[in-house]
Amino acid sequence: MPRPSLLLAYLAAVALALGVQWLVGGFSGVLLLAAGxxxxxxxxxxxxxxxxxxxxxxxxxPPPDLGSYDEIVTPIYKYxxxxxxxxxxxxxxxxxxxxxxxxxxxxAVTLDKSFQIEWCNAQSQRLLDLVYEKDxxxxxxxxxxxxxxxxxxxxxxxxxxxxxxxxIGGQVCSLQFQLTQHANEGYLLLxxxxxxxxxxxxxxxxxxxxxxxxxxxxxxxxxGFLETMxxxxxxxxxxxxxxxxxxxxxxxxxxxxxxxxxxxxxxxLESTEIVDGTNVQLAPIIDKAAVQAQSISRxxxxxxxxxxxxxxxxxxxxxxxxxxxxxxxxxxxxxxEGGKITIRWARNEHxxxxxxxxxxxxxxxxxxxxxITERFYRVDKSRSRASGGTGLGLAITKHIVIRHNAKLVVxxxxxxxxxxxxxxxxxTVVYEQKDGSTKATEAAGx
Numbered sequence: 001m002p003r004p005s006l007l008l009a010y011l012a013a014v015a016l017a018l019g020v021q022w023l024v025g026g027f028s029g030v031l032l033l034a035a036g037x038x039x040x041x042x043x044x045x046x047x048x049x050x051x052x053x054x055x056x057x058x059x060x061x062p063p064p065d066l067g068s069y070d071e072i073v074t075p076i077y078k079y080x081x082x083x084x085x086x087x088x089x090x091x092x093x094x095x096x097x098x099x100x101x102x103x104x105x106x107x108a109v110t111l112d113k114s115f116q117i118e119w120c121n122a123q124s125q126r127l128l129d130l131v132y133e134k135d136x137x138x139x140x141x142x143x144x145x146x147x148x149x150x151x152x153x154x155x156x157x158x159x160x161x162x163x164x165x166x167x168i169g170g171q172v173c174s175l176q177f178q179l180t181q182h183a184n185e186g187y188l189l190l191x192x193x194x195x196x197x198x199x200x201x202x203x204x205x206x207x208x209x210x211x212x213x214x215x216x217x218x219x220x221x222x223x224g225f226l227e228t229m230x231x232x233x234x235x236x237x238x239x240x241x242x243x244x245x246x247x248x249x250x251x252x253x254x255x256x257x258x259x260x261x262x263x264x265x266x267x268x269l270e271s272t273e274i275v276d277g278t279n280v281q282l283a284p285i286i287d288k289a290a291v292q293a294q295s296i297s298r299x300x301x302x303x304x305x306x307x308x309x310x311x312x313x314x315x316x317x318x319x320x321x322x323x324x325x326x327x328x329x330x331x332x333x334x335x336x337e338g339g340k341i342t343i344r345w346a347r348n349e350h351x352x353x354x355x356x357x358x359x360x361x362x363x364x365x366x367x368x369x370x371x372i373t374e375r376f377y378r379v380d381k382s383r384s385r386a387s388g389g390t391g392l393g394l395a396i397t398k399h400i401v402i403r404h405n406a407k408l409v410v411x412x413x414x415x416x417x418x419x420x421x422x423x424x425x426x427x428t429v430v431y432e433q434k435d436g437s438t439k440a441t442e443a444a445g446x
Contacts, residue, residue: 107191115140115153118186127168127175127191140189149177163194174198203374210376214259214391218252225249255390262392265322266375269399277315277404279430282345282355283307285321290343293328300337306344310432313353313424315404323400326393327357327420335361335417347431353424364412372410373398397422404428 050063058080101108107124111117117135124130130143141150152162161178174197178190225245229237237245286307294303313320331341339360347353364372364379371377376391401408401422412418 105192107189109140109189109191111140111187111189113185113187115187117143124191127166127193152177153179168193207375210391211259211263214376215256218255222249222252259390259392262390262396265396266392266399269319269396269403274316274319274403277428278317279312280315280317280320281309281312281432282320282324282353283309283311285317285324286343286345286355289321289325289328292325293332293341296329297332301332301335302338302340304340304342306342306346308346311345311347311353312430312432313404314428314430319400319403323397323422324355326397327355327422330393330420331357331359331361331418335359339417347429351426351429353429354421355424356419356421358417358419360417363414363416364410364418365414366412369410369412373408 058076062074062077102121104121104123107121107127107130109117109120109124109128109130117130117132117138117140120128120130120132120135124132128144135143141153146164146166148164149162152158158179158181161176163174163176165172166175167173173193173195176192176194178192180188180190182188225248229242229245286305290303290305294301297303328341328343335341341360342356342358344354344356344358362379368377368379372379373394375395378391398408405425405428407421407423409421409423410418411421
């Protein structure tokens with residue numbers, strides 16, 4: 001808005017000039033001066049009004065012509081734009097940092113110097129029962145009521161994390177806490193769920209111990225026989241005794257070779273990617289594996305077959321042969337004499353291909369089923385060793401099944417037997433027509 005005092009002062013000056021000019025005579029110069037001054041004043045007032053309007057929103061570009069106000073407005077506008085760009089960049093950076101913190105698989109909590117909660121991410125609710133809107137401002141020790149965590153925080157010895165246990169969703173989980181002090185005299189708390197990591201570490205320790213034990217046992221037997229044969233005079237052993245010792249040594253050496261071979265197979269399965277598969281007819285593989293299983297059985301078991309010869313899957317022949325053989329030989333080893341073993345290879349109503357081995361053997365307790373595919377895990381250790389198993393067959397089978405995008409399903413009941421199924425997904429199943437051509441599978445009976 002124009003300034004009234006400035007306008008009145010200007011009009012008073014013009015009136016005074018006109019009065020003086022009237023007294024002395026001549027009006028043209030004064031009128032010209034008055035007109036010019038009035039034009040300048042109107043322009044100045046316009047620039048002033050536009051400047052005030054722009055000042056209400058200084059982030060927008062100023063009008064193109066502000067007269068003398070340009071010298072003031074232009075540097076202000078540049079400064080405001082610079083600060084606005086910096087603020088926008090800082091806000092984007094902050095949002096990115098917060099988004100990254102929210103995406104962390106660990107709980108992240110910022111605390112002030114009194115250990116009061118300032119901020120926490122989404123994982124904090126799952127691991128620590130923290131809700132930002134509800135718990136902001138609360139002391140962290142009122143939320144995490146673990147004496148060992150309180151002692152850890154107060155000790156200020158944070159070079160190593162704290163491990164503790166806490167119930168989450170009805171299960172006891174292992175948690176790892178790590179506190180760090182940041183520049184603003186506050187603290188950052190990170191909490192990770194390391195339950196699976198601890199299980200993996202336990203499995204690795206058990207594996208090393210089991211490998212040592214499994215190899216040491218036949219080595220001890222082998223060395224014992226060698227020392228006996230070395231220390232005794234040659235004539236002290238009959239020909240039959242010497243032959244028996246040699247056969248036992250050969251058996252133990254073969255056992256070590258089998259363990260090493262299975263370990264190498266496992267290593268290969270774990271460290272390599274499966275190459276493009278081919279159409280594998282499983283019926284001939286089943287026949288060959290059945291011959292091997294029957295030789296181990298020595299006619300002590302009844303075998304029943306229900307095999308679809310036209311059914312095939314896309315995969316690696318050698319790996320599938322290994323999985324089939326492992327399941328069949330396991331059934332023989334864990335089924336008492338006179339038991340029955342049933343082998344099936346067929347499609348189900350969903351079009352999946354299922355290879356199953358059902359026995360009437362000893363059965364497996366429910367608590368053992370999740371662990372039977374672990375390396376060297378044995379439900380009946382003495383029986384497995386006596387029957388020549390290495391303890392790695394099901395671990396190998398599990399990896400082969402995973403590499404073929406299939407599933408290994410185990411159903412068992414103590415003293416009634418077990419059923420092991422490999423379920424191949426529809427997209428890997430191929431069915432051979434009578435004319436020799438093949439096509440993708442369809443649901444059985446469709």
